[in-house]
Amino acid sequence: MAATKPPSCSTRLRSPATTAACFLPASLLLFLLLLLLRRPPMGSFPPTIPGGPVSSRRAELYGRMARDLDERGAAFLDGGETSQSLTLSELFDTRDGAVVPMLKAANPPVRANVLYLDPEFASVISKAVKEVFLPYFNQAIWFQNMSIYHFSMFHTSHHLEPIVATEDEIEAEVDAVKRVTDDVCPLKIILDQVVLTSTGVLLGLWQVESGTDPADIRSRLREALPRAPQKQLYDPVMLHTSLARILGHPKLPQEGNAQSLDHVKFFHDLVAQVNSKIRGFQATVKELWFVEEYDVLALALNGKMKVRRLQFGCKEGQGNGKI
Template sequence: MLLENRQTTHLKTHPKQLILMATKAPSCSTRFRSPASAVWFLPAAVFILLLLLLRRPTMDPYAPATPRGPVSSRRAELYGRMARDLDERGAAFLKGGETSQSLALSDLFEVRDGAVVPKLKAADPPVRANVLYLDPEFAAEIAKAVKEVFLPYFDKAIWFQNSSMYHFSMFHASHHLEPILATRDEIEAEVDAVKRVTEAVCPLKISLDRVVLTSTGVLLGLWQVESGTDPADIRSKLREALPRAPKKQLYDSVLLHTSFARILGPPKLPQQEDTSSFGHIKFFHGLVAQVNGKIGGFQAKVSELWYVEEYDVLALALNGKMKVRRLHLGCNEGH
C-alpha cells in the first residue's frame, strides 16, 4: 500500500516540477558516482592514506601513553599538599606518633648494640603488593645525598631505607586493612595476570619533583613522569587484572613516591638553634632544602615491576621476609 501511494504521488507531479527536477544540479555524491570522477577520486584517496601512514611515528618504548598535562597537574597539586603536612600537623614523630600504617614507632624499631634495628613481625595473612622498582644504579646517588645531610644530626634516631629496595607502591592484591586470602594456585594466577600487564606497560622516565618530610617522620621522594606509561594507567590495568583486590587502595592513583628514610626521634641541634617545636620544624625544613639542593630534578628510568609477598609487616621497608617476582616492563605494541 505504501509503495502504491508513492507511485501515485509521483504520477501526479506537475509537468513544471518534472522539468525542474530534470534540470536540477546533481549532488556531490552523485558526481562521485560517475566513472570519470571515480578514476580521479580513488587514486587521490589512496595517496592521502599512504601519506598518513608514512607520517605515523615509530613506537618509542618511553613515549607517553596519555597526555601528561592534566595528570602532572594533579600530581603537582597532591605534592603541594604533602609538602604542607609537616607545617599543618606538626612533627608527630617526636611525640611517639603513629606511622602511616597506624603503628607506633616503638612497634617498628629499637636501638640494639648502638644501631637502629627493625622489629620484624609476621604478617598474617601476608600482604601481596605490586611495586615499581628503582634500580640501585639510580638509588645509590639518592641514598648518598640523604645520608650526608641527615646522618650528622640523627645518628641512632633515623632509619635509612635500604637503597637496594627503593620502590614505588602501585597496587595491592591484599593489604593489612582489607586482607584477601588466596591459595597458592590463586597467587600464581595473580602473578600471571600481572605479568600480562607488564608486557603492555612501557618503561618510565621520571624526575624527582621534590623531597618532603611528613608529620609521621617519613622522608619521601615525590616524582614526576617524563614519559612511559603513567602510574595512574598502570594502577588501572592492575585493577582490571586483579578483580579480587581490595576496593580501597592505599595511595592516590597519580602518586609516585619513594621512602628514603624515617626519623625516629629529635635531632642533635647545634647549641644556637631553637629547641622548641617551631624550631624543630624550621630545622627540618632546612635539612629537606639541602637534600633538594643536592638531588632535586634527579632523573631515573624504571623498567621493572615486582609482585611481592610480604611475610613480615612492612617487609619491603624493613628488610623483612618476602618473596619477590621480578617482571620486566615490555611495552608490547600488540597489547
C-alpha cells in the first residue's frame, strides 16, 4: 500500500489552519502549540452558582440578612447560642471589667480557608464600630481583633463534619490551595452595608468591584480539595466580616427606661450610625490564609492557631477570573 503523502503548502486547496501554518515560522508554531497545551480547558473551574449575576444574588442575600433583626427580634438579649450551639456564657467571661474569651480546645482542629483583610483597612472599620457601640456596651460586647479581620471561604474540616488528617495530608491540602491562589487576582471590594443579626453578631457585608469573585474562589477550592466536607458553612456568594458580638443589654443614660425601650429600633439606630460612617468604604484583598484552629472559634476569639499566608499570584493583565 502506498504511503499517504503529507499535505503540502503548494497544494491548491488548503484549509484556513493549513494556510496559516504555511506562512508561520516553525518556532512560532511550536510556541503557539505550547500555549494551547498549558491553557486550562474551558470549564475547569465551573461556577457553582445557579441563576443570575453573582452581585444580584449577593444583594438579595444581604437584604434577607438585614431583615433578620426585624423578623426575629433581638433574641441574643435572652442568652442565645453561637453557630456551634455554644451559649455565650460558655464562650465569654468578664474579668477586671473586661470581656475575655473562654478558650476551649478543638478536637479535631478546624481547617479553614479565609481571605484576609489588612489592618490598613480593618482599622478604619473597627474604629467606627467602637465609636458607636462601646458607649452602650462597655462590658457586654466582644470586638473582633482588627489584626485578623477575615472572610470565611471554605473549610477542609469543620465542627459539623470533622475530617481528621495527618501532617502530610494537611501539607498536601496547603499545596492544593496554593495552586488555586496562584491564579487568583486581588479583590477590590466595597462595603455594601453593616447589619446586626438576631443572634447579636455585627457583620460587614461586601460587594466585589473587580478581581476573582469569592464564588469562583470557592468553586476552585472545591475542585482542588475533594476530601473537604460537602456541606460548607456559608452561602457561596457571601462575602462577610464579623465585626463584633453583643453579649448583653445596653447601658442606657439615667433618663432611659430599659423596660419601655424598643430594642429593635434602638439597634437599628446604632447600625445606621455605623453605616453613615463607613458604608461604601473600599478595600483590597491580596491574600488567603489556610488556618488550623486549635481552639474552638480561634479566628473569632484570638485562640491558638497555625496560619499559612498565601499571596494571590494573578498579575495585572492576566484577567480577573470572575464568573
